[in-house]
Amino acid sequence: MEKHAFALLQLLASVMCVSGLVTTGIPGNCSLGVLPKYLKHLPFPACFGQPGKRNCNETLMLERLPICGKKFEDMMKKLDSTKWCNLTEFIMHYDVFSKCTEDEAIGTGCFWPNPHAECYITGIHKQFFSNCTSEEVDWEDPPDEILTTLILIPVFLTAAMITLVVWCSKRSDIFM
Numbered sequence: 737m738e739k740h741a742f743a744l745l746q747l748l749a750s751v752m753c754v755s756g757l758v759t760t761g762i763p764g765n766c767s768l769g770v771l772p773k774y775l776k777h778l779p780f781p782a783c784f785g786q787p788g789k790r791n792c793n794e795t796l797m798l799e800r801l802p803i804c805g806k807k808f809e810d811m812m813k814k815l816d817s818t819k820w821c822n823l824t825e826f827i828m829h830y831d832v833f834s835k836c837t838e839d840e841a842i843g844t845g846c847f848w849p850n851p852h853a854e855c856y857i858t859g860i861h862k863q864f865f866s867n868c869t870s871e872e873v874d875w876e877d878p879p880d881e882i883l884t885t886l887i888l889i890p891v892f893l894t895a896a897m898i899t900l901v902v903w904c905s906k907r908s909d910i911f912m
Contacts, residue, residue: 792846800844801856804836812864821868833860 811829812820819825837857841848849857877883 793844794852797841797844797846798852800840801837804833804840805860807836808833808860820864
């Protein structure tokens with residue numbers, strides 16, 4: 737049982753770590769680099785942050801981001817401007833631009849995305865994609881047969897899963 741509890745604790749800690757990194761860069765109280773005693777032996781302490789390791793040099797990042805923008809601008813100028821609104825035409829160039837901004841932000845000790853990088857990327861969007869207006873889509877309901885099917889499938893799957901769980905719990909002697 738302790739083995740399962742330890743595995744569950746590891747899973748919980750890794751989920752907290754990933755969740756924290758996704759939302760704020762460093763999870764909650766771990767931004768101070770202080771790990772609770774029960775987490776010190778886990779194999780991923782680096783994700784909880786180290787004090788003094790993440791010094792964001794925003795000035796340097798803001799100096800480097802235009803390098804990415806210039807590369808993107810050069811790649812986009814090779815495309816016909818009528819194709820700028822067609823995602824399949826420029827997606828590879830945009831991927832390079834996105835990775836470049838991420839690399840520059842991380843290289844200067846900043847998290848990515850961050851407000852400054854987002855502001856710069858928004859400026860690039862305004863420069864190249866401001867004329868890409870989406871056409872108004874007139875949404876309509878699907879036919880009743882399809883709608884009924886789409887509603888009933890999850891209902892029946894849920895009922896089947898509940899039945900399976902109850903049946904397995906009553907027959908626990910066979911599964912152990």
